[in-house]
Amino acid sequence: MKFKNGIIHIKSSLNNTIFTVTNLNGNTIIWSSSGNFGFIGLIKNTIYANQIMSYDIFKKIYENNIKKIGILTKGTGIGRDIILQFIHINYIFIKFVCDITPILHNGCKYPKIKRI
Known part of the structure; x- marks a missing residue:
């Protein structure tokens, strides 16, 4: 089945990068990871x-x-920058670019000091 529109999801961590291409409904068309090509660690x-x-x-x-x-x-690894460079080189029309990296706020509550 041939598609005209798609969404690339990039999950980039410090250890790995995962690319997933979906159609507009969210069904996976293509996916790839570094482990598929024999890279380890x-x-x-x-x-x-x-x-x-x-x-x-x-x-x-x-x-x-x-x-x-x-x-x-999503994430802070180097994989997301490389895919944007390749899209620019290959002349594919980009509808939007969105960063959905979660931002931490407040954090954990410190434990109360014991009174003696």
Whole structure:
């Protein structure tokens, strides 16, 4: 089945980067991770591993005839920057770019001091 629109979800952590391409309803069309290409350990979050994943993702995007995409990024790793560079190089129309990284607020409550 060929799609015209898609959304790229990028979950980028300090150890790994996971790309998922969905249609507008949220059904997964394509997914990729560094572990699929034989990278293990800290090597999974290197620039080289993310470039190989990006080539694979864009090859599959062209096969599925996706012309317009939206981008949702989550996390602080380097994988999200690399995918944005590849999109710029490959001339795919970007509808939106949204960062959905959770922001912490307040934090945990300190324990009360014991009175003697």
